[in-house]
Amino acid sequence: MQVTASDVARMAGVSPMTVSRVINGETSVRESTREAVNRAIRKLGYSPNKAARSLASANSLQIGLLYANPSSAYLSAMLLGVLEQARQNDTQILLVECGAEPDASKVIRGLIRSGVDGVMVTPPAADDPVILRLLKRNRGIQAVTIGTKHEDDGIASVSIDDYEAAKAMTRHIIDLGHRRIGYIKGGAEHWSTCWRLAGFRDALLEAGIELEDELIVAGDYSYRSGLRAADTLLNLKPAPTAIFASNDDMAAATVATAHRYSIGVPKGLTVCGFDDTFLATTIWPELTTVRQPIADMSKAAIELLVKNVRAKRAGLTPACDHLELKFHLMRRQSDASPSVKIRR
């Protein structure tokens, strides 16, 4: 029924060992032999048995992926990256949705008991000190977080520089001529909330623009919270000429709110977001935002984790890097210079 390496070997007149070598692209095979094997492979429609390879090479591993209440856009980009990398590394992914503490701790303990080699954790669980400590204490398991940078050794991380990204975006808004800029914060349980706000603040400071408390309003990264926050900001006297929402969902909500007040974007109001999820290019006008390379970050996270698990298996000390990928300012149609001079 199933074609095996032995079948191929027989047809090619070699040993199964040589077939294995050809399949694994080893160089120590005579060219003519390789060709004969490849011909037999094609003729028989042979493809190696994954399970047998995994078992024999003892190379495969299992990783738990904790994801929590994400936006679809973030999740699908992440999943695509994770799955591609996982396949390439012969690793199984165990998807588990989980909330914050204490749920996350329980889930992680269960995962460890079930024998996973590592876990990949997303915010906000990745930003929770209790979770981080739990991960660090469990020497039997490797961990990687994705999202905001942290510097624990023992836990790898892949992130962008939220601070610099927010600062760059704020500078861009300032360069357009805005002086009265509203800011919508993310949820308190996310570290990104602090870093992005700090970047915003420092950009203003460096430009010599005074901070005004009323211009910084609470949000929690949800569309709904963005609606409320934008409403607050647009009712300020004078209203801001630009609003920097710290993620795309809240930026989209800001655009919608502006439209309800018959304020045009970007003519009457500049709106900028963060993340560059699919929402950014779905709404009208398309959002100027900060691009986070989510799929690439996910791939890098899996790669790092696999590397560390294999290092540990080989008896080495895992390196546990902290990778920082580049962000990009995506300038689109939601920003413009202020049309009216604001008296300050």
Place this chain on the structure above:
Amino acid sequence: MQVTASDVARMAGVSPMTVSRVINGETSVRESTREAVNRAIRKLGYSPNKAARSLASANSLQIGLLYANPSSAYLSAMLLGVLEQARQNDTQILLVECGAEPDASKVIRGLIRSGVDGVMVTPPAADDPVILRLLKRNRGIQAVTIGTKHEDDGIASVSIDDYEAAKAMTRHIIDLGHRRIGYIKGGAEHWSTCWRLAGFRDALLEAGIELEDELIVAGDYSYRSGLRAADTLLNLKPAPTAIFASNDDMAAATVATAHRYSIGVPKGLTVCGFDDTFLATTIWPELTTVRQPIADMSKAAIELLVKNVRAKRAGLTPACDHLELKFHLMRRQSDASPSVKIRR
């Protein structure tokens, strides 16, 4: 290093065979023996080696998943369903993005060559007759489509009844008192486009409302196309009092366009969508829409495919069912009775 069934067996004073029985939940094990084994398992932190199980039982399989240019919301829901079901069935998923013909044909041929046992195909590839024929002719591979119903034997399918769903939604709009209802079509390469339109049309007919060509405008399921279509509809004299967009993306665009014209939703215009992706509850007001149980459909599709592959392996003829899941009308905040009587 790794704890094996033999280790457990030794500690429990039984044979590895018995450990295997306990793990697989076989009933023919004395209760006291089972307990001893379970105690040893817990004590040693044993978890069975997946690869070894797959190899020995020859039960695992590989499925290619063709997805094409979907919305993030649709994709993430689908992926979550697929992955959960795949893990439970010991099957590997090979994700491949692919466009329409001839790209899709090439991808499928490659997948077959690479030795997958089956493929799961999403629209619009799942609606392409060339693809369907290719799948049907390849007796070596099992296939399942998801989305719109088709009735090929040899290819399983999981779907909702697009026709009845669109009809139900249209009836709902009519019941609210609307008589002049705009409709935005999907892309021509999707079968769902035909079925949904037919449902819309028949509901009008049954209510004795005359069809007017100008009220049915082209779209392609993208937000952008929805913007244009809504613009056309809202400039009609008289304008429709309700618009049924055949997916959520275009419905969201319709809401945005209405807002630009300072038309309130639902007071000045009823807007209904289709799919119930996350967009539906993300925008304001939340959309009244048709819920498609995407994750459940995906799970069912994988389950069906696995069943068919195993049947074929066992020498039986695969059953190749056509499953139809229930849709649900999700009434939310974007619909209302018309406030102004329309002269016809």
Place this chain on the structure above:
DNA sequence: CTGAAAGCGCTTACAG
């Protein structure tokens, strides 16, 4: 550059 032997960690099929 190539092969014979042993083994990866399970399960199937057969005994008892």
Place this chain on the structure above:
DNA sequence: CTGAAAGCGCTTACAG
């Protein structure tokens, strides 16, 4: 209800 034997389809480690 339990076990000894053989084997799943590869790869590793060792020879030559």
